[in-house]
Amino acid sequence: xxxxxxxxxxxxxxxxxxxxxxxxxxxxxGLLTPHRNAGGQRRYVxxxxxxxxxxxxxxxxxxxxxxxxxxLASLPEGRTPTKADWMRISRRFRRILDDRITVMSRLxxxxxxxxxxxxxxxxxxxxxxxxxxxxxxxxGARYLLDGPPTKRRGIWS
Amino acid sequence: xxxxxxxxxxxxxxxxxxxxxxxxxxxxxGLLTPHRNAGGQRRYVxxxxxxxxxxxxxxxxxxxxxxxxxxLASLPEGRTPTKADWMRISRRFRRILDDRITVMSRLxxxxxxxxxxxxxxxxxxxxxxxxxxxxxxxxGARYLLDGPPTKRRGIWS
DNA sequence: GCTTGACCTCAACTTAACTTGAGCTTGTAA
DNA sequence: TTACAAGCTCAAGTTAAGTTGAGGTCAAGC
Numbered sequence: 001x002x003x004x005x006x007x008x009x010x011x012x013x014x015x016x017x018x019x020x021x022x023x024x025x026x027x028x029x030g031l032l033t034p035h036r037n038a039g040g041q042r043r044y045v046x047x048x049x050x051x052x053x054x055x056x057x058x059x060x061x062x063x064x065x066x067x068x069x070x071x072l073a074s075l076p077e078g079r080t081p082t083k084a085d086w087m088r089i090s091r092r093f094r095r096i097l098d099d100r101i102t103v104m105s106r107l108x109x110x111x112x113x114x115x116x117x118x119x120x121x122x123x124x125x126x127x128x129x130x131x132x133x134x135x136x137x138x139x140g141a142r143y144l145l146d147g148p149p150t151k152r153r154g155i156w157s
Numbered sequence: 158x159x160x161x162x163x164x165x166x167x168x169x170x171x172x173x174x175x176x177x178x179x180x181x182x183x184x185x186x187g188l189l190t191p192h193r194n195a196g197g198q199r200r201y202v203x204x205x206x207x208x209x210x211x212x213x214x215x216x217x218x219x220x221x222x223x224x225x226x227x228x229l230a231s232l233p234e235g236r237t238p239t240k241a242d243w244m245r246i247s248r249r250f251r252r253i254l255d256d257r258i259t260v261m262s263r264l265x266x267x268x269x270x271x272x273x274x275x276x277x278x279x280x281x282x283x284x285x286x287x288x289x290x291x292x293x294x295x296x297g298a299r300y301l302l303d304g305p306p307t308k309r310r311g312i313w314s
Numbered sequence: 315g316c317t318t319g320a321c322c323t324c325a326a327c328t329t330a331a332c333t334t335g336a337g338c339t340t341g342t343a344a
Numbered sequence: 345t346t347a348c349a350a351g352c353t354c355a356a357g358t359t360a361a362g363t364t365g366a367g368g369t370c371a372a373g374c
Contacts, residue, residue: 010350020351021333029331039340041351061264065331090269097265101258107218108254112247167320177321178363186361196370198321222361 007044009034016052023052031055031069047080054086061097164201166191173209180209188212188226204237211243218254 013020026032027042032051034042044052051072058068071089075081170177183189184199189208191199201209208229215225228246232238 008351019333022331024352025332037340039351041340059331061261061268087269094265094268097261097268101261101265104219104254104258104261108251108258111218111251111254112244165320176363179361181322182362194370196321198370216361 005045007049009042009044012044012049012052015049016056018052018056026052026055026065029065029069031065031072050081050086054089058093061093062100063093063096162202164206166199166201169201169206169209172206173213175209175213183209183212183222186222186226188222188229207238207243211246215250218250219257220250220253 007015009020009023012018012023016023018026023032024042027034032048032055034044034048037043054072055065055068058071059065063071071092074089075085164172166177166180169175169180175183180189181199184191189205189212191201191205194200211229212222212225215228216222220228228249231246232242
């Protein structure tokens with residue numbers, strides 16, 4: 001390595017593209033816990049950067065900081081996470097992505113039929129599932145997957 | 158039709174599942190423009206409900222109110238939109254969904270490799286494209302599609 | 315004709331994910 | 345050893361998409 005293995009927040013910002021304020025914000029939210037030097041400034045080591053990189057990638061994938069924090073919580077406490085630790089998280093995220101892709105594909109396939117048809121009768125429309133909207137379980141419309149939860153009516157009935 | 162063709166906001170809320178406050182909010186944002194009766198109360202006709210239904214479906218599909226408003230702006234001003242009008246919008250949304258599904262699939266396929274590998278070197282990682290994050294062009298990581306925009310460095314270089 | 319539930323407006327609050335600014339301290343290069 | 349860039353904390357502002365509440369009006373049934 002050319003540069004030191006211990007970086008300041010500004011250096012981390014340059015390497016990752018995350019803003020300094022965002023990096024501090026993630027720490028506030030408990031996603032990062034860098035050490036401090038004698039003067040109270042943050043100092044980042046490899047494992048910290050790796051966590052941050054993971055956060056940024058997971059955000060690209062559409063995960064919230066809350067979901068990301070949950071996943072990061074599964075990493076070991078006492079030691080630096082290994083490749084196997086990260087792979088476990090990767091596999092979990094992949095399964096979630098698989099599901100989201102499946103849902104989006106089905107929605108897409110219903111789109112013409114639903115928006116094009118005369119009814120737009122939401123409660124009986126495969127594109128629209130109000131029961132999902134209450135939860136924060138990611139992209140909704142679960143019943144395209146699971147089947148309708150209750151009986152429903154058209155708009156004009 | 159059993160009930161009247163002119164509905165109050167409460168009736169619309171019941172039919173569609175959208176809350177009364179949300180329906181008023183959409184009007185505030187210029188997405189709906191119902192008539193008022195003599196007493197100043199909102200009255201909704203078929204075409205209004207159809208717009209609202211479209212809004213709710215598009216939200217399920219992950220579109221923002223801003224994007225939805227843009228699409229609705231393409232509907233005719235003077236007359237009630239026809240099936241053909243709605244189908245045009247549907248086709249546009251389907252193309253966008255197609256793109257998003259493509260992007261997500263590629264992200265998923267890179268996930269293990271990127272999170273699993275030792276580098277996590279964001280700026281050279283196919284999963285991470287900071288250049289996209291500035292724009293608000295929907296799910297980012299465009300350069301999985303388009304190829305890298307600039308030269309990049311690894312975290313530790 | 316009165317009561318009561320549904321409606322009305324407007325302002326303020328909520329959460330997520332940050333950014334911006336003020337005022338102060340640390341670190342480093344000349 | 346001093347200048348000044350970079351860091352620090354804490355408070356407040358920002359956008360999206362609504363919700364909640366206060367205080368007042370409308371409409372429909374008895």
